[in-house]
Amino acid sequence: MTMNREFHINIRRHFTRVLLVIASLILLSQVLGSNPPSLQRSRNVPVSEVHKERIARRIAADYGLGPFQPSLEMKENADFLLTPAILVQESLSDGIITTYPTE
Amino acid sequence: MKSKSACVSHIILNVMSVGCLIITMALNSNASSKIEPTGTNISGAIQLDAIIELNRYSPDSLRQDYTIVFARYWVARSYYSVAVVWAEPQSTDMFFAASTGLSVSSNEHSFNICHQTKTKSNEAHKKPLGERGVFRHKFGSYPIDNIRFAEREYLAERIHATDLLGLEDANQADGEPQDISIPTCEGGDERDVAQLKIQTDGERIDSMKLFNSDKRLLKDISYEYENIKGKNCLRKLTAILPERPLMVGFKGEGVKVTLEGKEYRYRELLATHHVGGRTCIVEYETVQLGDKKVTFPVKVTVHNRKNGLILRCVQMMNFKQVELDADGAEEAAIQFGTFDADYCKYHDLREKYWKKLPNEIEEKDVEDIVQLKVRFKKALGEADKNTGEKLKQLNALIELNLIVGHESELEHHYRNYLSTLNDSKLTQMVLVGGYGVIETAMFRKRQSEAEKLLVLWVNAVLEIKDVELILFFAKSQLAKNRLWTTANLLKSFSNKTNCSADAQFEAESLRCNALGELYKLVHTNDIARKGLIAEIQANWVASISKDNLETMLADSMNQARRFFIELSEQTESQKALKEQLEEIEKMIITIKQRDRSI
Numbered sequence: 001m002t003m004n005r006e007f008h009i010n011i012r013r014h015f016t017r018v019l020l021v022i023a024s025l026i027l028l029s030q031v032l033g034s035n036p037p038s039l040q041r042s043r044n045v046p047v048s049e050v051h052k053e054r055i056a057r058r059i060a061a062d063y064g065l066g067p068f069q070p071s072l073e074m075k076e077n078a079d080f081l082l083t084p085a086i087l088v089q090e091s092l093s094d095g096i097i098t099t100y101p102t103e
Numbered sequence: 104m105k106s107k108s109a110c111v112s113h114i115i116l117n118v119m120s121v122g123c124l125i126i127t128m129a130l131n132s133n134a135s136s137k138i139e140p141t142g143t144n145i146s147g148a149i150q151l152d153a154i155i156e157l158n159r160y161s162p163d164s165l166r167q168d169y170t171i172v173f174a175r176y177w178v179a180r181s182y183y184s185v186a187v188v189w190a191e192p193q194s195t196d197m198f199f200a201a202s203t204g205l206s207v208s209s210n211e212h213s214f215n216i217c218h219q220t221k222t223k224s225n226e227a228h229k230k231p232l233g234e235r236g237v238f239r240h241k242f243g244s245y246p247i248d249n250i251r252f253a254e255r256e257y258l259a260e261r262i263h264a265t266d267l268l269g270l271e272d273a274n275q276a277d278g279e280p281q282d283i284s285i286p287t288c289e290g291g292d293e294r295d296v297a298q299l300k301i302q303t304d305g306e307r308i309d310s311m312k313l314f315n316s317d318k319r320l321l322k323d324i325s326y327e328y329e330n331i332k333g334k335n336c337l338r339k340l341t342a343i344l345p346e347r348p349l350m351v352g353f354k355g356e357g358v359k360v361t362l363e364g365k366e367y368r369y370r371e372l373l374a375t376h377h378v379g380g381r382t383c384i385v386e387y388e389t390v391q392l393g394d395k396k397v398t399f400p401v402k403v404t405v406h407n408r409k410n411g412l413i414l415r416c417v418q419m420m421n422f423k424q425v426e427l428d429a430d431g432a433e434e435a436a437i438q439f440g441t442f443d444a445d446y447c448k449y450h451d452l453r454e455k456y457w458k459k460l461p462n463e464i465e466e467k468d469v470e471d472i473v474q475l476k477v478r479f480k481k482a483l484g485e486a487d488k489n490t491g492e493k494l495k496q497l498n499a500l501i502e503l504n505l506i507v508g509h510e511s512e513l514e515h516h517y518r519n520y521l522s523t524l525n526d527s528k529l530t531q532m533v534l535v536g537g538y539g540v541i542e543t544a545m546f547r548k549r550q551s552e553a554e555k556l557l558v559l560w561v562n563a564v565l566e567i568k569d570v571e572l573i574l575f576f577a578k579s580q581l582a583k584n585r586l587w588t589t590a591n592l593l594k595s596f597s598n599k600t601n602c603s604a605d606a607q608f609e610a611e612s613l614r615c616n617a618l619g620e621l622y623k624l625v626h627t628n629d630i631a632r633k634g635l636i637a638e639i640q641a642n643w644v645a646s647i648s649k650d651n652l653e654t655m656l657a658d659s660m661n662q663a664r665r666f667f668i669e670l671s672e673q674t675e676s677q678k679a680l681k682e683q684l685e686e687i688e689k690m691i692i693t694i695k696q697r698d699r700s701i
Contacts (some may be wrong), residue, residue, distance in 0.1 A: 027217050056360040056367035064358040065374050068351045070243035072376055077157045077415060078200040078245050079253035080405075081207070084419050085151045085183040086257050087174050087385060087400040091142040092149065092180045097308070098140040099324060100342035100383050101257035103405075 079103040139307040140326055140337040143397045147418055148179040148427045151399075152489045154527070159198055164412065166582040167575070170197050171489020175439055177425065177432035182210040184432040186440035189491035191524075191532050193498050194539030195636075200245045203495070206440040207250065208433035214251040214623050215433065218353050219441050224248040231255070231292060237352035237371055259295040260313060260321060266631075270301065278302075280310075287316065296321065307335045320345055327564050331389075337398050340385040343408065348563070349376040379409030390422050419487065445478050449499050452506065458547055461508035472503050479503070490527045497523065501540060511553060515555055521563040530567055532575045537563060539674045541588060545639045550646070557588060561595050570606045581620075584637035587644045590617040590655075597662065608666035612680040613665050618656040619687035625652060656691070660684060 079101075086101045152175050159168040173189040187205040190197060204219040214228045224247050235252035266285055283299040297316040302309045310325040327339040349369055357370035366695060386402040404416045427435060442450065452472060454463055464472075482488070485494040497520040504513035517540060524532045537560040544553035573596060580589040593614035597607045624630050624641040631638060644652060666671070667681050 011701060018172075052362055053367065053651055055367065056362045057372070059360045059362075060358040060369045061372050061374075062366070063161070063360075064353065064369070065351065065372060066239065067241040067376070068374050071240035071245050072238070072349070072374070073159065074198075074200050074243050074245040075238075075240070075249065076377075076405075077198075078247060079250050080155065080157070080415050080417070081172070081174065081185060081187075081201065082250055082253050082257075083403060084151070084155075084174075084400070084417055085178050085185060085209075086178065086254070087403070088149060088151065088178040088419070089180060089183060091397060091399050092145045092178065093142045094144050096141060097138075097262040097264060097267065097311075098142065098326075098337060098340060099260070099311075099313075099339060100322065101253065102260065102322070102344060103253060 069103040119244055138264065138270065138303065139328070139335045140340075140398075141264055143393065143395060145180075145395065145397060145424070148177050148182075148425050149399075150421070150423050150425045151176050151178070151419050152421045152491070154420075154490065154529070156529075156531075157199065158412070158414055161582070164410070165578060167579045168196055168198050169531055170199050171529060171532055172199060172201075173489070173494070175436070175489070175491075176419075177427055177435055179427075179429070179432070181681055182208070182429035182432060184208040184436035186436040189495040191529075192536035192539035194536075194542050196535060196539060198243070201247045204440055204442060205247065206428070206433075206436040208432075208436055209251075209254060210429040213353075214254060216248045216251075217440075218247075218302060235432060237350045238374070239352045239354065256295070259293060262296065262299070262311075266299070267301070270303065278304075280312075301515045306423075320349075321347075324555070336389055337387045339387065340383075342381075342383040343383075344377055344381040344383065346380055347376050348373050350374075352449060352507065368506055380405045381414070382406045382408045392422070392424050441522060445475055446495075446499065449475055449479075449503065453502055455667070456506045456617060459506075461506070464507065469507065472507055476500060476503050490523065490529075493523050494520065502543075505547060505549060505552060508549075508552070510555060513552060514555060514559060517559055518563075521559070525563070525566070530569065531572060531576070533563055533567065534573070538580070538585065538588060542585075542639075544637070545643065550643060553643070554647075557591060561592050563590060565595055565599060570602060574609055574613070576605065577610070581613060581617055584620075584633055585640060586617045586621045586624075586637070587640040590614050590621070593617065594659075597666075604666060604669050608663060608670060608677060609680065611659060611663040611666055611686075614660045615656065615684055615687055617654065619690060622652055622656055622691060623694065653691070660688065668685060 080103045083101055083103060087098075090096050090098050152173070155172040155174060157170045157172070159170075161168070162341075169192075171191045172187055173191075175186050175188060177184045185205055185207045187201055189203055190199055201218075204221075206218075208215040211232055214230065214232055216224050216226055216228075218225060226248060228248070228251050232251050235249070235256070240246070240249075246475045262285075266402075267283060269283055272279060280300045280302045283301060285294060285296045285299060287294050287297060295315050296313045298314040298318070300312040300314070302311070307328060308326055310323070312323050313320055313321040321344075323343040323345075325341050326337060327336040327341075329338045330336070346543070352371045352375045353369070354484060357368055358372070360367045360369070383403065383405045385400050387398050388401045389396050389398050399419065399422055402417070403417050406412065407414055448471065452468060452475075455468070465511040473564045479496050479499050483493060483500070488496070497516055497533050500516040501513060501520060504510075504516060520540070521533055521537050524530075524536060541553050541556045544550075545557060564573060573592075577589050577593055577596075593610045596602070597610035597614065599607075602610070619640060621644050624633065624637060625645050664681075664682055667677065670677060
């Protein structure tokens with residue numbers, strides 16, 4: 001009998017907690033809603049010309065730079081043909097500090 | 104009186120100049136003898152051979168292309184020449200901006216490009232070479248004469264011993280890295296390095312960072328030495344090259360972007376060169392040249408710093424001193440790189456009888472082919488041939504025997520080709536180049552020869568101990584639609600007794616994938632859309648074992664499932680492979696149902 005009462009009290013306490021959490025979530029979703037205040041504010045702020053240009057440049061880069069990469073790789077490979085000559089040339093001179101060429 | 108005072112002032116000026124010169128020379132010699140690493144003054148030129156390995160990966164790193172360039176160099180302090188003698192594989196897989204027959208020479212006055220057949224780039228570029236300017240090449244193109252800018256860029260970043268005259272003794276500087284400013288001009292040429300940060304122990308540089316005038320890091324170099332009889336001998340150089348900005352340019356009106364009704368147009372944009380950064384490792388060895396010991400670079404490996412993949416590598420060997428001036432070195436390079444009359448004749452015959460059967464060859468050409476074979480075989484036997492030259496002769500012999508259909512000789516030279524690659528430790532080319540010959544035979548519609556070569560190739564590959572290399576190659580081949588040849592290779596591979604259960608399962612799963620894809624190609628009208636290579640492979644399997652394909656696939660599927668069960672621990676990737684097997688099974692059922700309904 002005592003155990004049953006304790007069980008009911010526990011259920012009631014947990015039930016209240018669950019209700020509180022649900023209420024908080026509903027309230028939060030209402031506050032944020034589908035139009036978050038911060039975003040709404042940013043929509044009204046005019047985007048500066050400098051910022052627009054930056055966005056446009058980034059779009060152009062994302063769209064246009066891809067085809068250059070295979071040629072840049074080929075440049076590295078072709079320029080690498082000179083690397084042995086340059087490194088050996090360094091080995092033949094005591095006036096040059098040994099470094100590495102950039103392909 | 105006037106003339107007397109003028110004479111005295113003239114003498115004083117001369118004495119001062121000579122004094123300055125002596126002091127500068129003393130300082131220079133002090134710097135050069137004091138700080139390492141520098142080279143050893145050698146008169147004349149050094150001849151050496153190089154094997155350059157180049158890798159190209161797809162963005163997902165699943166597909167790899169691999170090319171080897173064989174070159175000979177003649178190098179002196181103020182000039183050098185290079186000749187490309189050969190490149191592998193001789194198939195559609197080869198990628199390189201320069202091909203066999205190219206020679207490049209650089210001296211104090213000019214940078215010269217010479218190619219026997221591709222004469223468009225042949226030119227003597229006068230020095231100073233000028234700037235590279237905006238990079239305008241796309242889709243893998245890169246005109247070979249552009250490599251002259253690589254030399255100019257190196258010279259602009261070169262560090263002289265005299266640049267380090269301000270370097271304090273390590274003890275005085277408390278072992279802290281020291282900053283050195285570099286004059287921005289050298290003999291009228293602009294220098295890209297403005298600042299150095301150097302860590303030394305007084306006698307040798309341990310690390311050195313190079314910065315440009317915008318304080319952007321150009322290179323971060325560290326050095327490792329071996330102390331031999333009190334002398335610091337350079338053994339390893341590690342250069343880290345960070346990503347660097349590079350201006351690229353579009354042809355025509357450039358890229359147009361419309362944003363909120365406004366149009367923005369870009370003809371030039373800043374791209375990133377060396378995406379992921381580069382780690383370049385140079386290994387050095389000391390070589391005895393006459394009475395002098397010289398430390399030479401013997402191996403260079405360049406990795407992508409971000410993902411660790413090897414991008415390129417060069418091995419340098421056969422160093423010897425030769426008495427050649429700049430003109431002599433250039434002449435030697437042109438002669439070495441140029442195809443001789445026999446090779447030109449062979450090349451013409453190869454073009455003439457492409458996709459022709461042996462009985463279609465004119466009688467006089469049969470005689471020529473016999474003579475050429477004799478001469479190539481004789482040249483192959485000459486002792487002084489390097490690996491590139493040998494492979495060049497062997498390729499010619501393989502092709503000539505393929506033209507005339509001399510199968511036993513073809514097999515003999517193909518075996519020799521594979522063992523030459525293996526002996527030179529070019530294991531990956533046994534896979535790539537060995538396959539390339541088979542594909543050439545298939546392109547020539549010589550299936551009987553291709554089948555025999557396939558058996559020899561699979562046997563040679565089974566000798567390779569690097570299991571991961573073979574599996575990676577197989578995946579890359581499947582991505583290129585080389586299905587039937589890869590299925591054959593994997594069949595033998597998964598039966599290898601000394602393979603781990605993981606490798607056996609992966610190999611058999613990949614084989615299932617290959618056979619499943621072939622099944623789809625053979626049973627649908629999808630072949631032409633998949634490209635020429637897929638078409639060749641599908642036609643090959645269709646002509647010999649179309650009826651058996653389903654049985655082979657079922658056997659492979661059962662085998663793969665058995666290997667899966669035998670795995671001690673199943674990884675996520677292995678589970679994913681297992682799921683692919685189920686997909687293949689579903690695909691076969693769908694095709695069968697469709698065929699029945701038709």
